[in-house]
Amino acid sequence: MDTSRGYARECDEADPLSAFADRFDAPGCYMDGNSLGPVSRDAERTLERVREEWRDLAIEGWTDGDPPWFDYAERLGDRLAGLVGASAGECVVANSTTVNIHALVDTFLDGGRIVVNELDFPSDHYALRAQLRRRGLDPDDHLVVVESRDGRTIEEADVVDALGGDVDLLFMPSVLYRSGQLLDVERLTEAAHDHGALAGFDLAHSVGVVDHDLSAAGVDFAVWCHYKYCNAGPGAPGGLYVDERHFDRRPALPGWWGHEKATQFEMNLEFTPAADAGAYQIGTPPVLAVAPLEGALDVVEAAGIGTIREKSVALTDYLIGLVDERLPACSVGTPRDPARRGGHVAVEHPDAERVSAALKERDVVVDYRPPNVIRVCPSPLYTGFEDVHRAVERLRSVLDEGAHETVDLDADVT
Ligand SMILES: Cc1ncc(COP(=O)(O)O)c(C=O)c1O
Missing domain, CATH: 3.40.640.10 (Type I PLP-dependent aspartate aminotransferase-like (Major domain))
Incomplete structure (x- = not known):
């Protein structure tokens, strides 16, 4: 799979849902829509x-x-x-x-x-x-x-x-x-x-x-x-x-x-x-x-639920490809067969809680589920392929720099 940023841009350009992101206000690089979706102007209206x-x-x-x-x-x-x-x-x-x-x-x-x-x-x-x-x-x-x-x-x-x-x-x-x-x-x-x-x-x-x-x-x-x-x-x-x-x-x-x-x-x-x-x-x-x-x-x-599902599968495919290629310290805990996969990907790491907290400090919002899962959710209505690329690159930099090792979990009340 082509996991380059250029490929992500091409996918975003071809994406029939790309304009939908403008209807939402999501903080940072938001990958937590499987817990709480962000507000849209439509919901506010x-x-x-x-x-x-x-x-x-x-x-x-x-x-x-x-x-x-x-x-x-x-x-x-x-x-x-x-x-x-x-x-x-x-x-x-x-x-x-x-x-x-x-x-x-x-x-x-x-x-x-x-x-x-x-x-x-x-x-x-x-x-x-x-x-x-x-x-x-x-x-x-x-x-x-x-x-x-x-x-x-x-x-x-x-x-x-x-x-x-x-x-x-x-x-x-x-x-x-x-x-x-x-x-x-x-x-x-x-x-x-x-x-x-x-x-x-x-x-x-x-x-x-x-x-x-x-x-x-x-x-x-x-x-x-x-x-x-x-x-x-x-x-x-x-x-x-x-x-x-x-x-x-x-x-x-x-x-x-x-x-x-x-x-x-x-x-x-x-x-x-x-x-x-x-x-x-x-x-x-x-x-x-x-x-x-x-x-x-x-x-x-x-957007249409069929189109949403299609994009969701493409986004999670791309995410899994990036994890495989760029994050050797992590494994994918989600089935690779799209027919057996929902909207998020479980990225496993032994220090998942600290890694999730370190990611948040870099403006990537994910969540942690014990014992070792970072849930990453590229929700199709407001997430693009380049967002997925950005999230994985930041995760890679956290791991490369060991930024998670100094995270004080007691100080992170969220
Ligand atoms: C699978 C599942 N079931 C039940 C619940 C509980 O939902 P509620 O708090 O709306 O009762 C949740 C909450 O996230 C959930 O993810």
Whole structure:
């Protein structure tokens, strides 16, 4: 692979998304969009509009906002359906990822075992173990934890082997948060169904950067956040998907915002759930926190998720090529097959925490995940190939100069 700066420039010139970077304000050479995407003018615009609506309309904003706040979460959900391959009514903006795991697993778990993996994001296991305990089941018996063969990735075949018996539910991430491995959602869903289990997914690390087709894959339910690749702001409310064949289920954690819309304000004490995924909302949506997502989705939709994914694969390919060629002290912990890779690359180094901190001092923002991973995320909407080149060159200079060896981690509170 040509890893020269000249090649990077050529790629940037040919990039159909290169102008999108102008819509964002990202500090430094920003490679941390897998944790928190930066602000765009579009997100600021919709946030500002809703702030003005609050001032000018106050309570009337629920009905007279443009769009009305009353069904804001459903409207945005329908736009998200386009992003994840779902139909209208199957997605809604609500809660946080962890709360949505509770709400959906509490609804869909019948009382058998749950198949997960040992590289999952911890919050998912906290929620799943609690759901088992609530049913009087011992999580140590009922959480079937698929082990990794190499400490980085999970083999789909091992997940399939763990199904069967009294397994009720497979709950997996689309992309592993540390290594960036993309799991085969379609294959896992099919295997779960073949074994009489449901398939739920945590798409936190893929929505907005990987093109999903949840309906076609037959996924039963999914959850995700919007603060990473969707760039909707810190702590932005999450999203969820429930396949329409499950619309007859009653949500286990009902609240008035999941009530059938037409009769919500009749204030009946008996809960009538909305006839779609909207039923999994619980309380009033935090409208000011939801607002940036509207503008953020304008950006994603204008770029097109297919084009975003294509550029993401090209950027991570280029990044892996640079690491191989220029960073002999580092290894790549992310699958090299693009079909098995999400939007970030795990660059491994024994002193990863100090190296990450030293990089930050050189204006390259990455993050560290223990024990040895520097996550580098060239998020396609605002990152160019030359940015990737710059980030790797700075990483090389940190390592060549040993700049990380003098980093005082106690002084770096971020
Ligand atoms: C894969 C995954 N699941 C769950 C969470 C927790 O999300 P939340 O804080 O929105 O509940 C995160 C947070 O980064 C995550 O990366």
